[in-house]
Amino acid sequence: MKIIPYHRRANYYETDQMSIVHHTNYIRYFEEARIDFMRQIGCDCRKLEELGAIIPVVDAYARYHKSLHFDEEFQVDIQLEKFNGARMEFSYQIRFPQTGELAVTGHTSHCFVDEHQKPFSVKHRFPEIYRRMKSALSPRPATA
């Protein structure tokens, strides 16, 4: 399945006094792209939470190559690098769409917990979600 890259413009309130997007906001862009990715493969994060499936962030990394400015368009390419039904890992490349140049790269890893913060097996509890996520795994060797 071909994932359509997430894209939008940088907002004014996302800049800081360096006149660039504040470094923490790119990790928010990662989140936007991740939720969009999940929707594209048929996994609605909002519905999942309503069913008691929470997907907290275990760790997050971002490397800043070139800054985004107010109103600049960007796209986020995202890959599901690892998924075993208990954990998953995504990698991200935020790019300037015109040139393909990299703005920020990074990765996040996640686990699955229920409403009582207890880990659960996606395979047993949501077999259809499990199948979809397995199919969405990046064919590239996981390197992140």
Place this chain on the structure above:
Amino acid sequence: MKIIPYHRRANYYETDQMSIVHHTNYIRYFEEARIDFMRQIGCDCRKLEELGAIIPVVDAYARYHKSLHFDEEFQVDIQLEKFNGARMEFSYQIRFPQTGELAVTGHTSHCFVDEHQKPFSVKHRFPEIYRRMKSALSPRPATA
């Protein structure tokens, strides 16, 4: 009871590319000062929420007089202008502590709802909170 003004410094990530604190962040400062005010009069907002008492914002207004810059200290003076057990209203003055000069003024109004979004009477459900808030009402004629 004398309320101690809330104060801290403006954070880097709160600035925008005008090199001043973004206008929406002052309304977040209002919230910080309001929660601090509630604590000072003996009403712990965190405990209240755990007991199912939610205090949503009904409206908010801010007027911008003079901008705050990164790392500048500010203080927030806050008054409880109205409180009748179903609704309440606060007014705020964000100031430069050295000169007393105004940075931002504003007000917010609030209601009280339970965990099912239903309004409730503070007087009946939390009589001690009611008494404390009544005592904390600003003696000044409510003008906002």
Place this chain on the structure above:
Amino acid sequence: MKIIPYHRRANYYETDQMSIVHHTNYIRYFEEARIDFMRQIGCDCRKLEELGAIIPVVDAYARYHKSLHFDEEFQVDIQLEKFNGARMEFSYQIRFPQTGELAVTGHTSHCFVDEHQKPFSVKHRFPEIYRRMKSALSPRPATA
């Protein structure tokens, strides 16, 4: 000229522990819609700032009718209520697109200053911008 309403979904990081969009974020949505409005009428805010035309917020008001949740779509209808070349005022209605129901309404007012924080006349300095903004004025009587 017909303005296309601004729309997108609410982000996860825009929610708070009430499980609704935090009240200050709607005022950020106002800003997004305002910049989009300006672009639609041919006034690029980024270019204007590069030319030394800064448009700070003088005051902002929001009234909260019904909360937005994570991932919910919303649209922002925006009107330029007043513009005289020195000041301007916008009104906003954030709605649920399916039903047209109101989520948040509000208004902001603005002035025009140069890079030294000095007010300037849009009419004299940017006659084409002046003309476009005058044409974009809402035909409705200004009520906000």
Place this chain on the structure above:
Amino acid sequence: MKIIPYHRRANYYETDQMSIVHHTNYIRYFEEARIDFMRQIGCDCRKLEELGAIIPVVDAYARYHKSLHFDEEFQVDIQLEKFNGARMEFSYQIRFPQTGELAVTGHTSHCFVDEHQKPFSVKHRFPEIYRRMKSALSPRPATA
């Protein structure tokens, strides 16, 4: 020189609908602690920027151990792990002050650029800052 850990409470607007502090906000806490650290060793980041010394973030990493909730107090322990006059690296531990338990750990690395985005040597341009930062280097072997 003994650095006093940075500490404050988590704000309401920093929570998300998981009822915990959103993961990106901890990286903002890193920034707050870093600026406080710099002030403690006599390097005022605001003054440095006014002199044209910008310190952008090159990369950032956070690992989430245990979540902070609204109004919870936290402290940030910070160490300057590396500094060579062109680059520097900090490590951070966000803790629950009562128990010392870890909430979040991480690190950031930074470079020094002038107002034209050109790297410069701190040793040549700001010898006193260079001396202070060298003295503030963590005695522990850099592990991050």
